[in-house]
Amino acid sequence: MAKHPDEQRLELLQGTLDMLILRTLQWGSRHGHGIGQAIRAQSDDLLKVETGSLYPALHRLVKRGWLKAEWGVSEANQRAKYYELTAAGKAQLSRERDRWSQLVNAIGRIMNPASASKE
Amino acid sequence: MCPDKDDLDEEIRGHLAISIKERIERGEDPSSARLAALREFGNVTLTRDSMRGVWLPRWFDAAEALGRDIRFALRALLRAKGLAATVVVTLALGIGANAAIFSVVRNVLLRPLVNRDEDRLIYIRQSAPGIGAENTTFSVPEIDDLKSRVTTISAFGDFSTVDFAMAGLGGEPRMVKAGVVGGSFFDVMGLRPVLGRLINAQDDGPNAAGAAVLTHRFWTTSLNSDPTVIGKTIRLGPRTATVVGVLEPSVPYPAATEIIANVVTSPHHLGATMVTNRTHRMTELFGRLAPGASVEGARAELTSVHAALMREHPDSYSTRGNVQLRVRTLRDQIASPARTILLLLLAAAAVVFVIACSNVANLILARSVRREGELAVRAALGAGSGALRRTLLAESLVLCGAGAVLGVVLARPFVALVSGYAARFSVRALEVSVDASVLWVGAGLAMAAAVLLAYVPRLPSPHAPAGLGLATGGVRITPGTNRRLRVFATTQIAFSFVLLAGAGTLLATLVALQTARTGYDMRQVLTFNIPAAVTGFGDPKAIAFYQETTRRISRLPGVERVAVGSFVPWRDAGSMGPGFQFTVEGYTPADGEEDLRGRMRMVGPRFFAVLGVPVLAGRDFTEGDRRGKEPVTIVSQSVAQRLFANGDAVNRHLTWTDPVFSIYGKPIPSRIVGVVADVDDENVVPGPALTIYQPAYQSGVAGRLFVRAAGDPYALVPAVTRVVREIAADQPVERAATLEDVRAEVLSPERVNAFVFSGFAGIALLIAVVGVAGVLAFSVSARTREFGVRLAIGSAPRHLLAGVLSEGVRIAAIGIAAGAAGGYVLALVAARFFATVELPGALPVIGATAVLIGAAVVASLMPAARASRVDVLQALRSE
Numbered sequence: 002m003a004k005h006p007d008e009q010r011l012e013l014l015q016g017t018l019d020m021l022i023l024r025t026l027q028w029g030s031r032h033g034h035g036i037g038q039a040i041r042a043q044s045d046d047l048l049k050v051e052t053g054s055l056y057p058a059l060h061r062l063v064k065r066g067w068l069k070a071e072w073g074v075s076e077a078n079q080r081a082k083y084y085e086l087t088a089a090g091k092a093q094l095s096r097e098r099d100r101w102s103q104l105v106n107a108i109g110r111i112m113n114p115a116s117a118s119k120e
Numbered sequence: 121m122c123p124d125k126d127d128l129d130e131e132i133r134g135h136l137a138i139s140i141k142e143r144i145e146r147g148e149d150p151s152s153a154r155l156a157a158l159r160e161f162g163n164v165t166l167t168r169d170s171m172r173g174v175w176l177p178r179w180f181d182a183a184e185a186l187g188r189d190i191r192f193a194l195r196a197l198l199r200a201k202g203l204a205a206t207v208v209v210t211l212a213l214g215i216g217a218n219a220a221i222f223s224v225v226r227n228v229l230l231r232p233l234v235n236r237d238e239d240r241l242i243y244i245r246q247s248a249p250g251i252g253a254e255n256t257t258f259s260v261p262e263i264d265d266l267k268s269r270v271t272t273i274s275a276f277g278d279f280s281t282v283d284f285a286m287a288g289l290g291g292e293p294r295m296v297k298a299g300v301v302g303g304s305f306f307d308v309m310g311l312r313p314v315l316g317r318l319i320n321a322q323d324d325g326p327n328a329a330g331a332a333v334l335t336h337r338f339w340t341t342s343l344n345s346d347p348t349v350i351g352k353t354i355r356l357g358p359r360t361a362t363v364v365g366v367l368e369p370s371v372p373y374p375a376a377t378e379i380i381a382n383v384v385t386s387p388h389h390l391g392a393t394m395v396t397n398r399t400h401r402m403t404e405l406f407g408r409l410a411p412g413a414s415v416e417g418a419r420a421e422l423t424s425v426h427a428a429l430m431r432e433h434p435d436s437y438s439t440r441g442n443v444q445l446r447v448r449t450l451r452d453q454i455a456s457p458a459r460t461i462l463l464l465l466l467a468a469a470a471v472v473f474v475i476a477c478s479n480v481a482n483l484i485l486a487r488s489v490r491r492e493g494e495l496a497v498r499a500a501l502g503a504g505s506g507a508l509r510r511t512l513l514a515e516s517l518v519l520c521g522a523g524a525v526l527g528v529v530l531a532r533p534f535v536a537l538v539s540g541y542a543a544r545f546s547v548r549a550l551e552v553s554v555d556a557s558v559l560w561v562g563a564g565l566a567m568a569a570a571v572l573l574a575y576v577p578r579l580p581s582p583h584a585p586a587g588l589g590l591a592t593g594g595v596r597i598t599p600g601t602n603r604r605l606r607v608f609a610t611t612q613i614a615f616s617f618v619l620l621a622g623a624g625t626l627l628a629t630l631v632a633l634q635t636a637r638t639g640y641d642m643r644q645v646l647t648f649n650i651p652a653a654v655t656g657f658g659d660p661k662a663i664a665f666y667q668e669t670t671r672r673i674s675r676l677p678g679v680e681r682v683a684v685g686s687f688v689p690w691r692d693a694g695s696m697g698p699g700f701q702f703t704v705e706g707y708t709p710a711d712g713e714e715d716l717r718g719r720m721r722m723v724g725p726r727f728f729a730v731l732g733v734p735v736l737a738g739r740d741f742t743e744g745d746r747r748g749k750e751p752v753t754i755v756s757q758s759v760a761q762r763l764f765a766n767g768d769a770v771n772r773h774l775t776w777t778d779p780v781f782s783i784y785g786k787p788i789p790s791r792i793v794g795v796v797a798d799v800d801d802e803n804v805v806p807g808p809a810l811t812i813y814q815p816a817y818q819s820g821v822a823g824r825l826f827v828r829a830a831g832d833p834y835a836l837v838p839a840v841t842r843v844v845r846e847i848a849a850d851q852p853v854e855r856a857a858t859l860e861d862v863r864a865e866v867l868s869p870e871r872v873n874a875f876v877f878s879g880f881a882g883i884a885l886l887i888a889v890v891g892v893a894g895v896l897a898f899s900v901s902a903r904t905r906e907f908g909v910r911l912a913i914g915s916a917p918r919h920l921l922a923g924v925l926s927e928g929v930r931i932a933a934i935g936i937a938a939g940a941a942g943g944y945v946l947a948l949v950a951a952r953f954f955a956t957v958e959l960p961g962a963l964p965v966i967g968a969t970a971v972l973i974g975a976a977v978v979a980s981l982m983p984a985a986r987a988s989r990v991d992v993l994q995a996l997r998s999e
Contacts, residue, residue, distance in 0.1 A: 081134035
């Protein structure tokens, strides 16, 4: 497995971790390790979530009522906590997605005025 | 909601297990897979804590950090036990004294009375400051006039104090102090019974049955709260009364009595003198404000009515006396004598607190300089100034908290001490108990001190080169810190000086009082009260009783001489008012001049010999100066000198002209048979007193017995009591004491004053000495190197010693100067609010200065000795 040199790894943008977690759980429940792996794999190893940030974020989302947690057994036969979207979490995910695309659009227009005006 | 610690641990363990398993499946070696998983995870504890932190409220973080800081502070302080103990004890003294005095102040000055609507209850006093009469009380005609003319007062209550020989509640017959009141008194006072009923309008007038109410204190302490006492009949002198009720606990004012009875129990109250004589004043007056009336309104109306009365009856009001009326609420009246002294105590306690705080600040500052290295390391590692302050705050919180706890514990005995003391000025202090206010004050002061102390030390600046502090382990003292230390030490000296000078003034007063020559030969004279309760006033039987008593007591072994009199010096002070007007044959007063007032004293033969007062001219009274013989009198030297040419008074005549005596008909002149030396039986420090002695066997009035003993005076008490009881079985014999002890008893408030303030000053001095010693010790230890160098280049050790000593003396001198200047300004300011402020004399100031300089020298000795013994090699090598 190829390792990216440090300069190629991207820092997570402030406030995006919650959104990424919610997105990862869109198609079903996962445990913490799985969520971390999923973010990493889906970003082609560009994004790496530190466990020190991931787990507090998971608990924060549970506390807000967007996720619910349940103990389960992993495919490797290991007891692990599984996180799952709640209805409120799904609504939150779509809100975050809208907000994110607006943000990307807005930043895109600033960074690249010509291509943005064509749209 | 919040997952517990095991839950979080298990989640993390699960994560690691999955991660390891995946790595092994990818073909990694199990042990390296484990290490890699752990490495990837990072700090397990930190992650777990921040997971838990998500679930905790935000304040929890701060509290937890403070808790950690407090644990750290506890550990750090345990390493510096001496410092911690000094700080805690110092603060405890300051906090304890303040909390105790505050709770007494609160109870005495601020708490309302139990009386119903006590803010509508006023006390009215008539005084004649011009002749030294602070309270002339009122006569019945005066009260009747006020009642009929004043509209701002809805009801008046009257109270007069009488001594009754009481029998019928078990025990021997004895004299009790009783109040005699009209039917409106209890209603005006707004007091309720705890048992039975109180005296009311039915009990007024000469035809009512005798009724008595017991005070709560008497009922509980002497009668064990016996409820069957209601309905019992008691004998009060010649009359009887039925006990109708028990009064609720209340402030005993104007007098602490055992019973309060209606008018009919006192024949005197029904007599013509009492009812018709405008100058026969013995009644205290209270009033209830009418609805809508204010104290100011009532004061204005009462004053104008009183002025009108004075115009209508000019004979009854002495012009020289400058008769006045004072109207204030009862609460103010009761609290006011204690106000000055309590505020003074509060100020003294506050000064002690300031001294304690500045001393503690000193110690903390010195400590923080020593730990500058530690703080620099923490700052270098990234601790913000907030975090550093929090560490300091935690430390001072621990110290001040411990100080507060100890202070509150100390406050308990302090409160007992202070309230016992304040009770001499206001009866309310007797009801003071330790309450929660002590805790609040203690806690408040501790918090204030803690915050203050946390901001005393300077933090290492993040911009300053920290290298210095980090590199050398030694103590470096910056000029700024040094100056601060000195300022605190100087402050302590200054405040201690104020307290010491104050205490010195009080001590000087006490010594002056105690060493004042009284003119009496006090040690061997024993006095008794033998009130004329059973025998009656002015009765021929009384004269026979006094003669028989003196004759038989003089035959007792160990008795040198015996005499009767009417007035125990100092103890009976004030009981006879400002004296009576008199005139003498051959003296023509100037136009408009009033007759002089003289003290009237009834004495039997040998009185002057018993008390050691020399007869300067003429003779003493004899057994022959009896009723029916020529009226005679003896005057004091000042009367003779003031009113007769060459002081030649013997065989001239003297006449009492005071209007009080007018009901007895035209006054009869009496011949002056003797002149005796001046004594002052009202004041401990004697002033010239116009005193006129009348023979007790002519008037039949005495009531006091004076016995000169050959040996131990108190050994005679049982024999004297037995003899008196043999003559009259019911006769009370009370309050046996030598004149010396009477004086000591009278002086005890002064003694307690001096004691309390000396206590404060002592505490302050102790703290200040510790402070100065601490500053010098610290400055010496910081200058070890300098001293080493100086010794190495040939300085003599005694020069170093002298240098440190002079440094201590300089701190003290500046402090004393500041204290003297500040104290002077303070006294000037205080003099604007209190009439009685005096500047201390030269002696207390010099004394306080000497004590402080001496203390500074003592405090500097140890550090100075250390400076002169610095080991040169050690000092130079430490660089």
